[in-house]
Each structure stands twice: as C-alpha cells, then as structure tokens.
Amino acid sequence: MAFQSEFINIAIADLSDCAANRKAEGARYVQTLAVNTEAGVDLIYTFMAGDKIDNYKIPAVSKDDVVPSISQDFLAAFVWENEIHDLFGITFEGIAIDFGGAFYDLAVKEPMTVISPAQLAAREKAAKIAAAKAAKEQAQAASAPANADAELEAKLAGMDPEKAAKVRAAMEAKAKKEAAAKAAEKDAEMEAKLAAMDPEKAAKVRAAMEAKAKKEAAAAAQQKEGE
Amino acid sequence: MGKATVIPFGPQHPVLPEPLHLDLVVQDEKVVEAIPQIGFVHRGLEKLVETRDYNQFLYVCERICGICAAGHSIGYAETIERLMGVEVPKRAEYLRVIWHELSRVHSHLLWLGLAADAFGFESLFMHAWRLRERVLDIFEKTTGGRVILSVVKVGGVHRDIDDSQMKEIIYVLDGIMDDYRKIMNTLLTDYSVKNRTVGVGTLSHEEALALSMVGPFARASNVNYDVRSLGNGAYGDLSDFQPILDAQGDCYARVKVRCLEVLQSIEIIKELAAKMPAGDISVTVKGSPAEGAEVCNVLEQPRGECYYYARGNGSKNLERMRIRTPTSQNIAGMVSALKGCDLADVNMVILTIDPCISCTER
Numbered sequence: 060m061a062f063q064s065e066f067i068n069i070a071i072a073d074l075s076d077c078a079a080n081r082k083a084e085g086a087r088y089v090q091t092l093a094v095n096t097e098a099g100v101d102l103i104y105t106f107m108a109g110d111k112i113d114n115y116k117i118p119a120v121s122k123d124d125v126v127p128s129i130s131q132d133f134l135a136a137f138v139w140e141n142e143i144h145d146l147f148g149i150t151f152e153g154i155a156i157d158f159g160g161a162f163y164d165l166a167v168k169e170p171m172t173v174i175s176p177a178q179l180a181a182r183e184k185a186a187k188i189a190a191a192k193a194a195k196e197q198a199q200a201a202s203a204p205a206n207a208d209a210e211l212e213a214k215l216a217g218m219d220p221e222k223a224a225k226v227r228a229a230m231e232a233k234a235k236k237e238a239a240a241k242a243a244e245k246d247a248e249m250e251a252k253l254a255a256m257d258p259e260k261a262a263k264v265r266a267a268m269e270a271k272a273k274k275e276a277a278a279a280a281q282q283k284e285g286e
Numbered sequence: 287m288g289k290a291t292v293i294p295f296g297p298q299h300p301v302l303p304e305p306l307h308l309d310l311v312v313q314d315e316k317v318v319e320a321i322p323q324i325g326f327v328h329r330g331l332e333k334l335v336e337t338r339d340y341n342q343f344l345y346v347c348e349r350i351c352g353i354c355a356a357g358h359s360i361g362y363a364e365t366i367e368r369l370m371g372v373e374v375p376k377r378a379e380y381l382r383v384i385w386h387e388l389s390r391v392h393s394h395l396l397w398l399g400l401a402a403d404a405f406g407f408e409s410l411f412m413h414a415w416r417l418r419e420r421v422l423d424i425f426e427k428t429t430g431g432r433v434i435l436s437v438v439k440v441g442g443v444h445r446d447i448d449d450s451q452m453k454e455i456i457y458v459l460d461g462i463m464d465d466y467r468k469i470m471n472t473l474l475t476d477y478s479v480k481n482r483t484v485g486v487g488t489l490s491h492e493e494a495l496a497l498s499m500v501g502p503f504a505r506a507s508n509v510n511y512d513v514r515s516l517g518n519g520a521y522g523d524l525s526d527f528q529p530i531l532d533a534q535g536d537c538y539a540r541v542k543v544r545c546l547e548v549l550q551s552i553e554i555i556k557e558l559a560a561k562m563p564a565g566d567i568s569v570t571v572k573g574s575p576a577e578g579a580e581v582c583n584v585l586e587q588p589r590g591e592c593y594y595y596a597r598g599n600g601s602k603n604l605e606r607m608r609i610r611t612p613t614s615q616n617i618a619g620m621v622s623a624l625k626g627c628d629l630a631d632v633n634m635v636i637l638t639i640d641p642c643i644s645c646t647e648r
Contacts, residue, residue: 061517064582087511088498089584090593090610105582105593110516112582114595135498135618139610156321156621163325171333178336178603185577185600 064112066103071117071126074104078129081106086113088133091140093147095172100147102126122148130155146171288314293629297326301404301633304643308636312629320624320632322617328647332607339602340366340575341440350609351644352433353396354587356389358609358645359438361585364519365594366440368581370573375566376520378442380558383520384455385429385437387551391462392421393588394548397640398473401541404637405479413469417462424455442568452559459552470545483537487623487635490535499619501590501612502543503639507535513586520558527554537631540638574602587612589640611645 069077081088089105089112099119106113120126128151130137140151141162148169151157167173215223249268253261290313297305305326311319334346347362348355360382367374395418402410422432428447429437437444447455473479489497494507504511512529514521521527530546532539575598583594590612599605620639627635 061522062584066580085495087495089591090608090615092595092606092608092610094597094606094608103595107584112584114582133498134496134622135615138614138617158323162323163328170330175333175336181336181601181603182599185574188574189577189600 062110062112064114066114066116069115069117071120071124074115074117074129075127077115078104078132081108081113082132084108088129088135091129091136091143093143093149093171095147095174100143100149100172102143102149104129120149122150125150125152127151128153128155145169148172290318295632297323299633301400301637303400304641306636306641306643308624308632310624310629310632315629317624317627317629317632320621322621324617324643324647326647327644331648332609335604335607337603340604341602343604343607344438344440345436347607347609348434348436348438350611350648351642353393353642354389354589354592354611354645355434356385356438357585357587357592359435360386361583361587361592361594361609362607363438363440364585365581365583365596366575367571368583369575369579369596369598370440370571372441372569372571374442374519375569376563377446377565378567379519380523380562381443381445381447381567382438384447384555384558385425385435387554388421388424390551390588391548392418392425394544394551395421395466397544397588397637398469401637402473404633405482407473407476407479410469410473413465417466417469420458420462424458427451428455439568441571442566444568446567452562456556456559459555463549463552466548470548474542474545479541480538482631482634483541483638484534486537486631487627487638488534488536489619489623491533493622494535494619497619497622498615499590500615501587502530502540502547503590503616503619505529506532506539506543508533511591513584513591516584518585523561524554524557537634537638540640544640574598574600575604576600587645589613589642589645590616592645609645609648611642611648613639613642614646616641617646 078088086106086108089107091105092103094101094103096119099121102117102120104115104117106115117126126149128136128140130140131153134155137154137156140154141156141158143149144151144154145158145160145163145165146169215226218226253264256264290311293310293312295308295310296302297307307323307326309321309323310317311321331346331350335343338346344359344362344366348359350358363382366372395414399411399414399418402408402414425435426432428451429435429445431437489499489507491508494504494509499507499509500511508531510529510531512527515527515529517524517527530543530550532543575596577598577600580595580597585592585594592612593608593610595606595608595610597605616639620636620641623635623639624632
C-alpha cells in the first residue's frame with residue numbers, strides 16, 4: 060500500500076485544538092467513527108495530509124461526556140456527529156447542523172451500543188481461543204519441569220535407598236494431595252454451574268454425570284478382574 | 287426582498303433516483319439555505335459484522351449499493367488483507383483494478399443518463415445507458431453477474447480473465463470509446479446543456495478544500511486529490527496517472543470531469559491488460575484478525591474517496607467495520623453549492639454531485 064496510516068491517542072480536551080491545528084496545516088478532514096467497547100465508546104477522527112492518514116483516537120468516551128463538535132472547523136463532520144449521537148448516544152456540543160437526535164428514524168435507541176447475543180458469543184469464543192493458546196504455551200513451558208523430574212530421579216538413584224524411598228513417598232503424597240484439591244475445585248465449579256442452570260437441565264446433567272461415573276467404575280473393575 | 291419560504295424537496299422527487307430530503311429556504315426564487323435530511327434507507331449494515339464472519343461480510347459490503355458494488359468488495363477485501371497481513375498475488379490486483387475501472391465506466395454512464403434525463407435530453411439518456419449495457423455485458427461474461435459481481439474474495443479474486451477474453455474486452459471498450467466520444471462531444475458543446483450548467487452551483491478551490499470534498503465533485507474545483515494517484519495495488523504500475531481537474535467549480539465542470547474520467551478509465555484498463563502479469567489469482571487466508579488490531583484503508587470509488595476501518599476481536603467476526611462513503615463526505619459541499627442558486631437549478635446541482643444515498647446511509 061502506498062499510503063501510511065497511524066493511530067494516535069488523544070483526550071477529549073485536546074480535540075478542538077487538534078482539529079484547529081490540522082486545519083491550519085491544510086490537512087483534509089476524512090471522517091469520524093465510533094466503536095462500542097466494554098469501557099465506553101472509542102471515537103476516531105481521521106485527517107489526511109499528502110499520503111499520510113492520521114487517526115486520532117479518544118478511547119472510552121462515556122455517555123456523560125460532552126464532546127466538542129469540530130463542525131465549525133470542518134463542516135463535513137456534522138453528518139458523523141449527528142450519526143454517532145443517534146447510533147451510539149454520545150453528546151456533541153455545537154454541531155453546525157444539529158438534528159437533535161432526529162438524523163435517523165430508529166426503531167431501537169442507540170442501536171450500535173446494544174451488544175447482540177452473536178457479538179457476545181463471538182467475544183466469548185475469542186476469549187476461549189486466547190485461553191487455549193495461553194494454556195498451550197503454559198504446557199510447553201511445563202515441559203521444562205519434566206526435565207527437572209528426570210534430574211531428580213537421577214539424584215534419587217545416587218542416594219541411600221531408604222532415604223530415596225522416603226523422599227519418593229513424600230513426593231507421591233504431595234502429588235495426591237494436589238490432585239485431590241484440584242478435583243475438589245473442579246467439583247465445586249461444576250456444582251456452581253449446575254446451581255445457575257435451569258433445574259430440569261441441571262438434573263439431566265447430574266444424571267448423565269452419574270451414569271458416566273458408574274460406567275467408568277464398572278470398566279475399571281472389569282479391568283482389575285482381568286488382571 | 288420577498289418573504290423567506292421553506293420548500294420541501296424530496297425524498298420522492300422526479301430527479302432523485304434515491305430518497306434524499308432537503309428543506310430549501312427560498313427567498314425571491316433564490317435558495318438561501320438548504321438543510322439536508324437522510325435516513326430513509328438506513329439498513330444498519332455495519333452492525334451485521336456481529337453475525338457474519340469476515341469472509342461472509344464481503345458479500346454484505348458489496349450490497350451496500352448496486353452501483354458501487356465492485357468498489358466496496360475490493361475496498362473491504364483490501365482492508366481485511368491489511369488487517370491480517372495478507373499479500374495478494376499481483377495478477378489478482380490487476381484483475382481487481384480492471385473490474386473496478388469498468389465499474390467506474392458503468393457508474394459514470396449511469397449518472398450521465400440520469401443527468402441527461404434531468405436536462406430533458408432523453409435521447410442522450412438512452413444512448414448513455416445503451417453504452418452502459420455493453421459494460422454490464424462484460425461483467426456478465428467475466429464474472430457471471432451484471433451488477434453484484436461477487437468476484438472478489440479476501441486473498442484475491444474468484445475468477446480469472448484469460449487472454450482471449452481480455453482481447454474481447456479491449457475490442458468492446460474500443461467500440462464504446464468511439465460511440466462515447468460522439469455523445470460526450472454532443473453533451474459538452476450543446477447550447478442548452480451549457481445554459482443549464484455553466485456558472486451554476488459554483489464552489490471555489492478554497493471552498494472545496496475547506497469542505498473536505500472528494501471525487502469528481504472536488505476535482506471540478508481543482509482539488510488535486512484522487513486516491514488512485516497514491517498508487518495502491520495495480521495503480522502503482524500505471525505509467526502516468528494524473529487526476530482530471532477543472533478550475534471552474536460549476537455544474538458544467540463537474541459534468542466535464544466525469545465525462546473525461548470515462549475515457550481515462552478505459553485507458554487504464556487497456557494499459558493494465560497489456561501489462562497483466564501471469565500467476566495465481568488468490569492465496570488461502572487462514573486465522574482470524576487479532577484482538578484489538580485495527581486498520582484503515584482508502585479507495586477511489588466512482589464518486590470519490592471511500593474510507594474503510596476494521597477492528598478485530600480475535601474471532602472470525604470483526605469487532606467493528608466502518609465505511610465512510612464519498613457522498614456522505616460531499617453532503618457539506620452540496621449544501622454549500624446550493625446556497626445562492628436559483629430554485630430551478632437545485633436539481634442540476636444535486637445531479638452533478640452524483641449522490642449515492644444507499645452508500646451514504648448503509
């Protein structure tokens with residue numbers, strides 16, 4: 060691509076000066092856009108000079124904030140300020156042509172701030188993917204302790220057999236304790252999830268879990284008998 | 287001075303192909319102020335990124351507007367490619383530009399027909415649209431679609447144009463060029479056309495800059511800005527691209543700039559067809575845009591610069607997709623051009639701006 064672009068963070072208080080400065084420099088106003096985030100609405104003002112596009116970002120603007128209009132410097136901004144007011148609920152002060160909330164005839168108030176189930180699902184999915192990635196990285200990092208285990212085994216082999224047996228027993232007891240604590244934590248999490256569920260659905264899940272546990276126990280018993 | 291009267295213009299009006307409303311404050315048949323009102327075809331398409339993944343949304347983006355469909359699909363695909371760091375094969379870039387320039391030819395011819403109809407020049411309307419049909423035939427032969435092409439994808443294009451097809455396209459375009467020159471010369475030298483457009487709705491170079499106008503509307507006021515001259519994609523391989531400018535800034539200048547741009551687009555297609563590189567037409571794009579990653583992109587649509595913005599959230603769906611279309615940027619210019627014109631000239635001023643309301647409202 061033959062143009063350059065940059066995103067620069069600014070505060071609401073700096074917006075008017077920024078617009079006036081860009082106008083004085085002869086930059087062209089390109090657009091204003093809003094992005095709904097969990098922290099608030101990000102406003103992005105774009106100016107272009109030569110082949111450089113500068114995007115000035117005001118992060119997390121709340122509905123209580125009053126944003127000064129830049130339409131006195133750049134008349135073309137009135138369209139976007141009215142649109143952002145109607146779709147995101149942000150208040151602008153001093154818009155050159157102010158429609159007072161009647162720019163779009165909307166069935167839903169501030170529709171772009173409504174987080175749809177689809178968007179929520181997408182965000183949760185993205186969070187899960189990120190968590191899985193982090194877990195994978197952790198597992199890779201954990202391969203180093205496996206080497207440490209091998210080193211420990213070598214050390215134990217060189218020890219007095221009785222002492223080594225005692226160390227081994229202590230280590231096994233510790234590992235069992237940790238595994239039991241982990242299982243208890245998992246059970247508690249599951250119980251909390253079931254408590255938050257629809258009772259009928261929770262009963263079904265419980266029955267399925269019990270059946271699974273019985274099946275596993277039976278399989279284990281069968282294996283023992285075979286041995 | 288007579289009493290000021292407010293005359294509602296639109297949203298349904300014989301000269302408007304799409305709904306736009308203007309409250310015209312008129313005094314002695316002169317427009318003192320024009321207050322625009324849009325919102326009649328707002329469809330909330332940008333909100334659809336939440337339910338369509340980034341590949342599917344390309345086809346939504348393409349449907350923002352029928353006339354600018356090719357441009358929107360290319361602009362959107364380029365934006366996602368920038369967001370995900372995808373490099374598109376050179377041949378795909380060339381094919382995209384060829385379809386985009388064909389789309390500019392069809393858009394300008396469509397506008398020419400509508401403008402001629404507004405002049406009362408109905409035979410010219412018929413001839414302009416007859417030529418446009420031949421461009422639509424090229425689309426049909428090369429993509430399968432006449433208006434919505436669906437030929438672009440993230441990572442390249444779906445279809446190739448082989449050498450024999452390219453030769454045929456050039457042959458058709460040469461034929462269009464000969465016929466087009468005849469109607470263009472008629473239009474630009476006709477007494478009644480000049481009478482209706484020369485000195486009407488004038489905006490100076492300084493006003494055009496201050497109003498941040500884009501496209502042929504700005505270039506008719508001598509604003510030397512055309513995204514194509516930045517050299518994105520295959521535009522960078524053109525031997526010499528110079529935006530078409532006019533210093534008059536009136537309706538006639540806007541008509542002239544658009545008319546000449548049709549010839550310029552045909553020349554671009556011919557040059558790129560001769561230089562067409564061999565190779566793949568697409569690359570496989572895997573993965574999702576990273577969480578919080580954001581990019582912007584610009585593209586010269588038939589009506590001027592279109593700005594695209596995308597932000598990822600780590601999933602296949604984008605967090606935000608924004609399209610700032612050229613007509614919306616030109617509304618401020620249109621309001622200024624209307625000030626001081628005769629009531630009878632309002633339709634000429636609006637038509638020579640070539641507004642696209644579907645794009646504006648999305």
